[in-house]
Amino acid sequence: xxxxxxxxxxxxxxxxxxxxxxxxxxxxxxxxxxxxxxxxxxxxxxxxxxxxxxxxxxxxxxxxxxxxxxxxxxxxxxxxxxxxxxxxxxxxxxxxxxxxxxxxxxxx
Amino acid sequence: xxxxxxxxxxxxxxxxxxxxxxxxxxxxxxxxxxxxxxxxxxxxxxxxxxxxxxxxxxxxxxxxxxxxxxxxxxxxxxxxxxxxxxxxxxxxxxxxxxxxxxxxxxxxxxxxxx
Numbered sequence: 395x396x397x398x399x400x401x402x403x404x405x406x407x408x409x410x411x412x413x414x415x416x417x418x419x420x421x422x423x424x425x426x427x428x429x430x431x432x433x434x435x436x437x438x439x440x441x442x443x444x445x446x447x448x449x450x451x452x453x454x455x456x457x458x459x460x461x462x463x464x465x466x467x468x469x470x471x472x473x474x475x476x477x478x479x480x481x482x483x484x485x486x487x488x489x490x491x492x493x494x495x496x497x498x499x500x501x502x
Numbered sequence: 503x504x505x506x507x508x509x510x511x512x513x514x515x516x517x518x519x520x521x522x523x524x525x526x527x528x529x530x531x532x533x534x535x536x537x538x539x540x541x542x543x544x545x546x547x548x549x550x551x552x553x554x555x556x557x558x559x560x561x562x563x564x565x566x567x568x569x570x571x572x573x574x575x576x577x578x579x580x581x582x583x584x585x586x587x588x589x590x591x592x593x594x595x596x597x598x599x600x601x602x603x604x605x606x607x608x609x610x611x612x613x614x615x616x
Contacts, residue, residue, distance in 0.1 A: 395564065428603055430547075430603075432547075437597055437606040437607065437609055438539075438547065438597070438606060439606075440604050443602075443603065449604065481546065483547070483549070488535075488537075488552055488561065488601075489537075489549070489551050489552045489561035489563055490549065490563050490564070491537065491549035491563075492549060493546060493547040495546050496546045496547070
C-alpha cells in the first residue's frame with residue numbers, strides 16, 4: 395500500500411502569510427498527486443492536479459510542486475476565505491487513491 | 503453542467519442493510535470511473551473504491567474489500583454503495599466523485615445507531 399504522510403496536521407498563520415504544506419509518498423508516484431480544500435460541511439474541492447496544475451477557476455495564490463515522493467502545496471498569501479482543511483491524494487495506483495491525513499489551516 | 507447528486511441522509515440500526523446512490527448528469531456517465539470516499543465524523547478522507555459504469559469493472563481498496571459493494575446502473579446514470587449489515591462504525595459522510603476528481607457529490611450522511 396502507498397502511504398501518504400502530510401505535514402503539519404495543523405497550522406496557524408496571519409493574513410498575507412505564505413503557507414506551505416508537504417506530502418510525502420511511501421514510494422514513487424510520479425506526479426499523480428492532487429491537492430484539495432475542504433470547508434466544514436462541504437465536499438472536497440480540487441485545487442491542484444498532477445502535482446502542479448491549477449484547476450480551472452482556482453486563484454493563482456495556490457500552487458503545487460514536486461514529483462516522485464516529495465510534494466509541496468503553497469498558498470502565497472493567505473486570505474481569510476482560505477480557512478479550511480487541505481488534503482493531498484495520490485492516484486498512481488487506483489483503486490487505492492490514498493489521501494494524506496489533512497492539514498487544518500487557521501488564521502492567527 | 504456536470505453534476506453528481508447523491509441520495510439523502512439515512513438513519514439505520516446495526517445489522518440493517520442500506521444502498522445509497524449517486525446520479526450523474528451533464529456528461530457521458532459510462533465514460534468516467536466513479537469513486538466513493540468515506541469521511542468519519544471529525545476525521546480525514548478515505549478512498550473506498552471505484553467503478554467504471556461502462557462495463558461495471560469494480561475495484562476496492564483493501565480496507566473496504568468485503569465490507570461494502572459498489573455497483574452501477576448505466577441505464578439511469580447512477581452508481582451505488584451498499585452494505586448488507588451495517589455497524590455503528592459505518593457512521594460517516596460518504597461522497598461519490600468522478601475519476602478526474604473534479605466533480606463531487608454533495609455527500610450522504612449515514613448514521614448507524616441502536
